[in-house]
Amino acid sequence: MSETHARRYSKGAMLFHWAIAILVIMNWQIAERAGSLEMPLKAEVFGYHKAWGMVILALTLGRLMWRFTHRVPPLPADLARWEAALARTVHTIFYVLLIGLPLGGWLANSLGGRTIDVFGLFTIPALPVGENSDLAGQIFDAHALGGSIFIALIGLHILGALKHTFFDRNGGIFRMLPFGKVPS
Template sequence: MDTTTATEARYSRGAVILHWIIAVLIALNFAAAWVAEDMPGPQKMQIMGNHKAIGIVILVLTVARIAWRLTHRPPPPSPDLATWEVALSKVVHVLLYVLMLSIPLGGWATHSAFAGGKPVSLFGIVNWPGLPMAQDKVLGETLGGAHGTFAWVMLGLLALHVAGALKHRFLDRNSNALKRMWFGG
């Protein structure tokens, strides 16, 4: 494969950077939610404060990632993929984008319902405005339940996404599979 073809088969640097930053933040947010479950009140509130802030950052970066994708053509699917693999990949990616938007939006709405529209502190640096809603514990619990359910769906899709990448690399022996969304040349 010549250099031009290899470069064209890779995602752009901006796409790679946004992909991995969002991936790390999603992993941190899952970890924060799981750790906070068993914490006492004040510690739990601090961890959940960071969880909310990271969620807002994920939301903003996801919007940036979508804007990037709309303005920078992704590489074509690898020619050695079966039709069903290309179709499944597209479905999983669309669902991941939907969840990367809806989960933070749901968390923001959950916070806003419990806090009566008060802002979310972004790491004590700046306040992100709350959604304009009255305090409603029942609505907050409903939104929080949906937020959690969507997070579990995302976890399943992420497992499928990673399994697909590993399958292509190790079972199909496609050494370019992981390089497409990694740093460097």
């Protein structure tokens, strides 16, 4: 394995990263747009948001399995201690949100007595939690707040990748791309 290859994420990790990233941004935009629609179109568009959320959950679980079975490249050696700590913290929060947001959405739907239709292919049943519309509303509010926090952290993540790529010149974004220079 070449030295550059050892500092780059595996192709599988790259595929999971970019697929999940694109779907998260897309799903955020679906939710944003759906909020201003009138019923019944609003419910239909939120149905897509829910289905994509379940796809994101499945991909995240696949990504975690991949991560536990494939080596992760070390962080660049020139990172300040606080930068390394921030990177690890943000990545951990990403995984918590990538799992927690879809599960929270599923729980809130279940408390509202609703199943989740996944693009007409199959239906995810409601969790056996009984109905409680007040609690469902509170969880949906927490879900929306978590989504906003997620988007802010994604912005921070992008800024960090750009800083490390163009200012620090330590490979930054190219660690998660199959091209570009990752210096030694």
